[in-house]
Amino acid sequence: MAAQLSPDEKLHLITRNLQEVLGEDRLRQVLQEREVRVYWGTATTGKPHVAYFVPMSKIADFLKAGCEVTVLFADLHAFLDNMKAPWELLELRTKYYQEIIKAMLESIGVPLEKLKFVKGTEYQLSREYTLDVYRMSSMMTEHDAKKAGAEVVKQVEHPLLSGLLYPGLQALDEEYLKADAQFGGIDQRKIFTLAEKYLPYLGYAKRAHLMNPMIPGLTGTKMSSSEEESKIDLLDSKEDLKKKLKKAFCEPGNIQNNGILAFVKYVLFPLRGGFSIKRDAKWGGDKVYTVFEEVEKDFAEELIHPGDLKASVEEALNALMEPIRKKFQTDELRKLTNSAYPPTNTKGAGKGAKAGGDDEELAPSKLDIRVGKIVSVEKHPDADSLYLEKIDVGEAEPRTVVSGLVAYISQEELQDRMVLVLCNLKPQKMRGIESQAMLLCASIEGEPRRVEPLDPPEGSTPGDRAFVKGYEAGKPDERLNPKKKVWEKLQVDLKISEECVAQWKDNLLMTKLGQITCKTLKGGNIS
The missing domain is CATH 1.10.240.10 (Tyrosyl-Transfer RNA Synthetase)
Structure with missing residues (x-):
């Protein structure tokens, strides 16, 4: 098929559905002479999930366009990224990635014989590559390395030196895989621009960069291997x-x-x-x-x-x-899966204990939940299903909140109502208007879905703080880090009891005046 396509048609296939392309003119020039060589790398850390079908579908586009495609299993990168893949599990996880990604490609009809599969450690431990790592480290500033990895490398309070090496190694991969273009998510943009800056310093060519959008997960945030509620595992x-x-x-x-x-x-x-x-x-x-x-x-x-x-x-x-x-129902692949991702024993983990894996301790005290009063409510100008509310949460000015409550409660019922508001989420635009907090509601799924705002205790005033009993100590984060999915992880255990009382893991959600409740939704979720 690719031989029958013009260079412009090939370029269209290569670039369609991408969020951004850097160096499109370079791709156009290559296509006038030969087929484009593209590489896509994936660090062998958490289990791939269904969002991996997004890069798989682009790999199918690349092959239709006649590209020579290399899939890199970046095992060394996985270890350097704050040891997301422990050294003793590195080889097993790489094997798992090879098998699961080949299975994904087969499921969408991509011929494997047209692809080249490479492990990072097959060439990244060579004398030449190692010398180039040292050469690049003598030119690259700490600021540039840290900035490049900010969206990709796990951010911790005391970062390891390995996280600073990661972006430079990914840049060098373009040269050692002889690629014309590197393909990845938009979250890797800073690494791509770092490669464009520093590869010429080493005498190597600047490559083109193809960036996919990051598709939201099931919770409305980025789909993440480390966040169970946000993703669908391929198995x-x-x-x-x-x-x-x-x-x-x-x-x-x-x-x-x-x-x-x-x-x-x-x-x-x-x-x-x-x-x-x-x-x-x-x-x-x-x-x-x-x-x-x-x-x-x-x-x-x-x-x-x-x-x-x-x-x-x-x-x-x-x-x-x-x-x-x-x-993956074969004994061999079942054994591989269990060996590469051994189950974590969380029994006996009490308050203050980690839930397992490399997750940091999560406590509900991180949430800034306050009593609020809805001082005005109107329909969103561009979305019939959304309200725009101004909510007084005890600050100098009310906060703007966008909520999808139109189908469940009238404007009159919301006006002047006392509610509970989560105030330290990162603001998000919803149909063009920034929502500065989240109105917390009880809900029960079904046909129809039922939703009710939570009720603070009688006599509450705007700005009163809510807390989980037993977790009164601790200060809320100024802003919840969306990468760590703090809200999403804590929200899973926020429920309504059979007595219509709000709880987190059977601990009461309350203010200084008493329990937080809802009117009728026994056993509901809180979101």
């Missing part, structure tokens, strides 16, 4: 897949930070050329879409129900995952 059962999709963030009409829609756009459309919504005839029956923008438009206008979208994506995902599940 999840059909039952687990259904359960996770059912809980996934997918507000009616809200197309922002919607991981379900993002998967349709960046995986299903490139691979299948379209998408089918399966639904009952009384709701319009099945509908086939050939343009993603029409799916997005219909969802924004609430012509597609979140339940129908999730069910249709579930069916498509099962079709992609079933060949991978079957391959």
